[in-house]
Amino acid sequence: MNTIRHHLDDATLLSYSSGSLTNAMALVVACHLSVCADCRRKAGEMELLGGEMLERLQPADLSDSALQNLLDALDEEQPPEPTTDAPALPPADVPAPLWAYIDKPLDELAWKSLAPGFAYVDLPCQGTGASKLLRIAPGKSVLPHTHTGNELTMILRGSYVDDVGRFAKGDIADLDDAIEHQPLVDSPESCICLVATDGPLRFTSLLGRIVQPLTGF
């Protein structure tokens, strides 16, 4: 098992635990949590914080019939159907939370070419922001760029290096507008990452940054 070196920011984790992340960003967080015990521990603590926050609320009265309705519903409860087979496990390079969004192993997805060496797959996340899978060929590099909001990347396969360090399978790049970087894929295989942004138009600019140097030739 490889060691995870780059983790989620506390601010991102708290936003996830409080339910204030977009689904696109939350997907990346959940994927990292599914493989990282350190971050999972922190997320657990922030859910304890959620429990304490819940406890401090001023209770809102429920209607008089609420309890009776609930007890009636219990009477209707059927014992759960015995499930014969366990849910199919995802391939080793697909974190479990991502498996609900794609129906095939990574290599069998309908990758859309963006430019030579660059391909992507859209993921159907509701709400603002977007999430995609990006595949970048070995030796390819993205132009130096900053970010206009929050951007989360999780490496699923391969690796890249940038000004911050080296990012390999399981690692998270949790970036905001304070960071400028120029990722270069340094693995012999293509680098596949799950990327999410929290603004409506940000992916356009992300893809633009990738394509720009190529169309400039």
Next chain:
Amino acid sequence: MEKANESGDSVNRVVPLPSSRTCDDTDWSQLLARMAETGDRALFVQIFRHYGPLLKSYMLRLGVLDSVVEELVQESMLTIWRKAKTFNPERAEAGAWIYTLARNKAIDWMRKQKYPTYSLEGHEEEPQEGETEPGELHLIRHKMKTALNELPPEQAQVIYMSYYEGRAHSEIAAKLGIPLGSVKARIRLASAKLRNFWEGEQ
């Protein structure tokens, strides 16, 4: 950097976190586990009476409509009943468990899509190194009560806006008129302070 607002001036009045309401000594984790074991409806009613009105209050704050909130509370309560068998008091704490379940229920309804979660049904893992040890959760939960009261107002404020209003960093930044980086800095400081409190002190 953001001195103008740091002293809690008049531009953005800081809403204090509500204090702990009553001294409630009920061990909800034990009670929930006992309910799962025995199927005792009286225990379920006890959980309902305590958590039902809290869940309603929480969901309304997050933005669930008045017309559906009771239905979602009811669904949450039924889920608690059904899933109680998977609740392990050695590895989970009832308040956090119920909070998470209600959070997901509210978000799933509001966004018409499941909030991505990391603990998937049917994939119960063995505890790994680095994860919280049995019983430790309950200690942290206990310390949390005091720790929360120790947060400076501007840190309590971002916690409040995250948990009670479901606001993203960018929304908090816009509402408070401070840079995105400052919102994140405040949340990091608050997290570090809380963690320090329950890891450092006895």
